[in-house]
Amino acid sequence: MEERGFSINKHVENCNIQEDSMEALRLICDKVSVCGVxxxxPITKELLASAASVRSKYRNHLEQDRKKRESATQGLKRKAVMDELEELKKKVLTEVCEVLQKDADQLAE
Structure with a gap:
């Protein structure tokens, strides 16, 4: 006979969910199996309070993820601008060196 926990884990792992969600699903399945059906x-005050606060926690989580993505995007943009600026500096220095070399050659003649 197959243990019930393994089939639940297998089902949960087949879904594309994050580790926190997977742990929560396992806890729920365990509690339901303990209660039978x-x-x-039992619906307790703690359960009701937790259910009421879940949506705001989820929104906060989404907001934090959005801020992380925006920060990463800004970092990449900043790096691209800095790289472009560095290339322009090198180009200008090369041109100045060429002009100075040309002027020095003309003065040497």
Missing amino acids: VLKV
Whole structure:
């Protein structure tokens, strides 16, 4: 006989979800299996409070992810601008060196 926990884990792992969500699903499945049926799970004040705060926690999580992505994007843009500026500096210095070399050659003649 196959253990029930393994089939739940297999089902959960087949979904494309993050580790935190996977742990939460396992906890829920464990609690339901302890109670026997979903309808027998006791609804406590803590459970209701947790359910009420989940949406705001999720929004905060999404906002933090968005800020991280924006920060990474800005960092990449800043790096691209700095690289371009460095290339322009090198180009200008090369041109100045060529002009100075040409002037020195003319003065030497």
